[in-house]
Amino acid sequence: MIIALILAVALFLLAIASHLAILGVGHRLLGRRRDTLAKLGVSLLVLSSHFLVAILFAVGFWLGAEWDLGGFDKAPTMDWMDYFYFSLINVTTLGLGDIYPTDHLRVLAGIEALTGFALISCSAQLFWTMMHEGEKA
Template sequence: MIPILLAALVVVASIIVHLGAMFLLVELDHKIPPITLRNHRWRLLLSMPLVTLLMIFAHLIEVALWAGIYVWEGTIVKPHDAFYFAFVNYTTLGYGDILPATHSRLMAPITAADGILMFGWTTAILIQTVSLHLRYEEHRHRQ
């Protein structure tokens, strides 16, 4: 029962990390000089790599949280193995070359479920970023 509660806490922490990254993106967007319709493509060219890198960084933090719980719980002993194991599960690769301790096996599929949800959220953020820019482009062509 304890591993499942710990996993639930990491899922909540992942949500908080993702929210923080999203709020940071909004903040950074306000700091980019106001757009004119003529330079909007440059804004997209700048914002997509920024959004992508920031969200990848958020995912790395989330994987590190999982790795920390795996080490703390005794599921995986070595920190680098725990990070690798967490990453393989978070991305749903599931190689199976490192196996968790028996008492906390349920944490691995929860890690995978968390990764699926967070990658879905990231995909939505990337689609929204492109969508906003395409709307501006469409508006520009109508004028």
């Protein structure tokens, strides 16, 4: 359990740091340009940041499975796409339930969902800023 918590906290910190850095680039871009192309570019930055977070946690789930911290039920074998799919569904807090973690990997899944909720909130704030600044122009 301790190893799963350490892995989860490390991934949380890495995800937050990378997301904030990418959003910072988006804010700076919006500070220089406020046209539609810049807003689309910032939107792609946000999307890529969320993909990066899902990839980080997918690697974490793979490592956890390799370290015998748990596995996944309803999936006889997991390949890279299954780990990414589960991570993407989990980080968005959608949680379909067709694949779910077992044992100590459940801790990692819970931390990922909390991380996703926090990061989606940060992204929503950036989108609100883009829309609000568009009204000022």
